[in-house]
Amino acid sequence: MAITAAERSTDLQARPAGLDSLYPAAAWELPVNPALPAPRLPAPPEERRNLTGYLDHYGPFILREFPVPGQVERIAAIDKAFPHGLYDLMLLVGRDDVLRTDVANTPDPVLAALLRAARGFIDFTTDATVQRTFGLVGSKLSIGWNHDPTRDRDNGQWWDKRLHLHLNCWTAAVQATVRPVRLAEIADTTTRRSLVDPVAHLAHRVMADALHGASLPTGCELLVPDLRRDAAQGLPVGLKLRLPGWRFVTTAPCRALLRCLHTTAATSYQALLTAFTGFGDAPALWSRPRLLPPAEVRLNLDALPWLSEASRSKLLHLRHVLRDVTDREMRFLADRPWVANRCLTLGGLSYNIALTSAQTVSADDLRDDGGLYLVMQFKLVSYIGSSPAIGGAVASVIDRTGGPVMTSADRERRAAFQRAYLDTLTPAFSTAA
Numbered sequence: 001m002a003i004t005a006a007e008r009s010t011d012l013q014a015r016p017a018g019l020d021s022l023y024p025a026a027a028w029e030l031p032v033n034p035a036l037p038a039p040r041l042p043a044p045p046e047e048r049r050n051l052t053g054y055l056d057h058y059g060p061f062i063l064r065e066f067p068v069p070g071q072v073e074r075i076a077a078i079d080k081a082f083p084h085g086l087y088d089l090m091l092l093v094g095r096d097d098v099l100r101t102d103v104a105n106t107p108d109p110v111l112a113a114l115l116r117a118a119r120g121f122i123d124f125t126t127d128a129t130v131q132r133t134f135g136l137v138g139s140k141l142s143i144g145w146n147h148d149p150t151r152d153r154d155n156g157q158w159w160d161k162r163l164h165l166h167l168n169c170w171t172a173a174v175q176a177t178v179r180p181v182r183l184a185e186i187a188d189t190t191t192r193r194s195l196v197d198p199v200a201h202l203a204h205r206v207m208a209d210a211l212h213g214a215s216l217p218t219g220c221e222l223l224v225p226d227l228r229r230d231a232a233q234g235l236p237v238g239l240k241l242r243l244p245g246w247r248f249v250t251t252a253p254c255r256a257l258l259r260c261l262h263t264t265a266a267t268s269y270q271a272l273l274t275a276f277t278g279f280g281d282a283p284a285l286w287s288r289p290r291l292l293p294p295a296e297v298r299l300n301l302d303a304l305p306w307l308s309e310a311s312r313s314k315l316l317h318l319r320h321v322l323r324d325v326t327d328r329e330m331r332f333l334a335d336r337p338w339v340a341n342r343c344l345t346l347g348g349l350s351y352n353i354a355l356t357s358a359q360t361v362s363a364d365d366l367r368d369d370g371g372l373y374l375v376m377q378f379k380l381v382s383y384i385g386s387s388p389a390i391g392g393a394v395a396s397v398i399d400r401t402g403g404p405v406m407t408s409a410d411r412e413r414r415a416a417f418q419r420a421y422l423d424t425l426t427p428a429f430s431t432a433a
Contacts, residue, residue, distance in 0.1 A: 018321050019198040019381065022314070023183075026227040030237065031180035032195045033393035034188075036170075037403035039086050039410060047082070050160040053096040057160070064422050065094060066113070066429040073100065073110045075117060075429070077422055078164075079415075082400045085170045086410060087125075087134060087417050091117055092164035100163045102147050103258045104266075111255050114165055117425055118143045118355070119250045121167045124421045126361055134417055138172030139361040143249075144354035146385035147262070150347035152285045153333075153340035156385025157350075170390055172360070178391025190341055194382040195395045196237050201225060202314045203378035204239045209308050210268040214260065217253035219244030233358055236389040238377035245372055249355060261353070261376060269349040275300035276319060282348050286334040294319050341383045350379040352386045 016023060050057040058078050066075040076094040091114060093100040100106040106114075122141060124130055131137050145165050146157040186192040197203075204225045211222060223229075223240040230237060241257075248254050274280040276297055277289035292300070297319045301312045325333070325344060333340045354375045377387060387395040406414070 019193065021321060022198040022202060022318060023196070024201050024227060026231075027196060027201060028182065028184040030183045030196060030227060030231055030395065031393050032183050032186065033178050033180050033391065033396040034186055034191050034195065035399040035402060036388075036390055036393075036396040037174065037177060038082070038084055038398050038400050039403055039406045040083075040400065041081065042405055045081050047159070049158060050162075054092060054094050054160075054162065058092075063089070063418055066117075066425065068110050068113045068429075071107055071109055072098075073107065075110075075113055077418075077425075079418060080166075083414075084166060084168050084398050085174065086406070086414055087136070087139075087169040087171070089167055089418050089421070090164050091167065092160070093162050095162075099161060101149075101161050102163060102262050103255070104262045106163055108255060111258070112250070112252075113429070114163075115249050115254065118165055118167065119246055120425050121169075121421060122246050122249075124424050125169050130420070131361060134413065135171060135173075136169060136361055138175070140170045140175060140356075140388075140390055141361060142166075142168045142170075142354050142356040142386070142388055144168070144352055144356075144386045144388075146350075146352050148346060148348065148350040148379070148385070149282060150350065152347060153337060153344055154383040155346055155350060156352060156379060156382070166386070168388070169361075170388075175360075175391035178393055178396075180391070180393040183395075190383070191397060194341075194384045195387055195397055197377070197379045197382040199318065199378060199380040200237050201227070202311070202318065203380075205314065206268060206272070206307070206311050207239050207265060207376070207378070209306055209311050210264050211260075212306065214264070216241070217248070217251075217257055219248065220257065230389075230394050234389050234392060235358060235373060235394060236354060236356065236375045236377065237387065237395050238352075238375045240376075241374045243355075243372045243374055248372075257374075258353070261374075265351060265376075265378070266349055271304055272315065275304065275315075276322075286330050288325055288330075288345065288347075290324050291319065291322060341381065345380055346382075350382075352377045352379075354386055354388065356389070 054076060061079045061081055063077045063079050068075060072095055074094040076092045078090040078092055080088060080090050093106060093110060103111055125136055125141060143165060145163060148155045148157040183192060183196055186195065221242040223242060270280045276291060278292055279289045283289060298316055301307060301315055333344055356373055356375060358371050384397060390396050
């Protein structure tokens with residue numbers, strides 16, 4: 001007798017094994033979207049990593065560059081070859097001799113310039129005239145970036161390790177196409193684990209432990225993990241802080257908060273990696289450190305006083321479901337990198353940070369709305385960076401291959417949108433101190 005997809009998902013939920021056993025029971029009920037359609041160029045360029053300079057790599061896709069006074073770095077505005085939506089673009093820290101890979105190693109004036117530009121995107125897309133011109137009423141906005149040092153398998157920051165912000169605006173029409181399904185209904189393991197990484201909930205708890213006692217900026221609130229709340233309010237999966245509004249994004253306390261989150265995550269990751277393997281260094285290409293015996297890992301976790309008992313228990317469970325990759329298996333994966341994301345962890349601390357509001361753009365200006373969230377999604381095996389909450393789904397995979405091909409009219413509207421937004425930035429950069 002044939003087994004239906006519903007029966008398979010029910011059986012999976014009833015008897016989760018391996019990494020799937022890390023999901024809390026409520027995670028299986030989360031509404032997700034395995035294919036958020038993204039517009040495509042009629043003839044997109046070949047997908048390739050940036051192993052040269054940013055000017056050579058992005059070439060004609062660079063729309064404009066903005067100097068940062070007193071700094072070598074420039075802010076490069078780039079028309080993405082593989083868009084997330086019709087109205088989006090990318091802001092990249094343009095420097096080749098020194099790669100700025102995260103908020104902690106990016107000079108403060110450069111990070112400030114990036115965040116000013118991000119706030120400018122919010123100001124622009126919430127302007128009533130812009131909303132009418134481009135049909136943006138009811139759109140969902142998100143500002144996000146990835147951090148992932150992995151170089152031997154697909155990951156959320158595969159093409160360029162330079163710090164770069166994705167400025168995304170998904171229209172109401174795109175959101176209306178979303179038909180969320182339960183996570184338990186996603187039969188494909190890779191898709192399911194990329195929508196919601198198996199360690200997402202555990203990492204949230206561990207990061208909350210690490211931040212316990214930290215002095216957060218005034219008006220910032222660290223939310224407790226609550227998957228049912230996320231589903232009810234349409235919030236992305238991950239660690240969440242409620243921020244005091246979009247004005248906060250351009251302040252020095254915001255930059256300090258972002259650096260605190262990165263350094264706390266990096267320090268915690270290294271401590272846990274050492275607890276699990278005895279080594280704290282990043283692995284070489286197509287290599288992962290051997291796991292220590294569970295009993296030794298338990299002792300190492302007990303020696304980390306900042307971990308809660310619940311986190312220790314879940315981390316020890318993670319150790320039991322992980323296994324070493326043999327040399328033969330690693331050679332197999334190296335020869336077939338397209339299957340590596342099925343059975344190989346990422347090669348270091350991997351996360352996405354998104355600034356997003358649960359509200360959509362309307363005639364009421366949301367720039368100073370209190371419903372602004374910073375969401376930090378941690379990854380162990382997921383091949384995507386951001387899994388955004390769109391159209392009632394708390395997590396989505398952006399479909400860059402099955403979406404509609406942009407017409408010439410679409411491309412003209414996209415170019416007009418990008419040009420108009422960048423025009424608003426020119427005075428701010430020319431007068432910046």
